[in-house]
Amino acid sequence: MFEARLISATILKKILDAIKDLLNEGTFDCSDSGIQLQAMDNSHVSLVSLTLRSDGFDKFRCDRNISMGMNLGSMAKILKCANNDDTVTIKAQDNADTVTFMFESPNHEKVSDYEMKLMNLDQEHLGIPETDYSCVVRMPSMEFARICRDLAQFSESMLICCTKEGVKFSASGDVGSANVKLAQTSSVDKEEEAVSIEMQEPVTLTFACRYLNAFTKASPLSGQVQLSMSADVPLVVEYRIQDLGHIRYYLAPKIED
């Protein structure tokens, strides 16, 4: 028996919004430590890794490890049927071929349940090595989303250059060129507005705007985003989900032909 309950359906809607543009389907691996999903996007360029810890759920029970392959388009249809303030419970029997989403209104007067067929997905899991990154940038997630959106107008690729002074995002194309520089903030009223840089070595890397823009769909999950970079290895774009876990996106830098 698997059962996981979240007080608010909003968080699950936001998680789905953060992955459904990149993935058509995904396997949710459930164990007593929580729920994990790892999948490459359809073109195998980026990797999405979602971790939801069991202690972040209002209720969590997982008697036996189960892997639930879900069509994310179908899951999105079902989640549309939940109000933001509904409690959501995900349930499945051991070895079941369906999963049930149950939504309860705050006053418990409306209860709906939606059963969805599970899929058998033959997905390979990738082992992600622990890496010490040359640069780790933390910045407001909305600011990062804005920069990715703005610079994507100029080129399909964006250069990210990080030094201890700050981080610079650049793009150039037929129209001209664009540069956005962010300095490390000295003092801020709110922690969410801070830009901070931990640098061992400066790095300059080129990334596809299209994927960075897809990652920023996770912005509603967290006020801050963390970019971890080293030469010649994939960038990690991480959004923490308060008290519940995180979503990480991996994207390899572009290389000269």
Next chain:
Amino acid sequence: MAQPSIAAFFNTR
């Protein structure tokens, strides 16, 4: 510029 696949960087488990 070329875009390498992410699979090239991580080992298959």
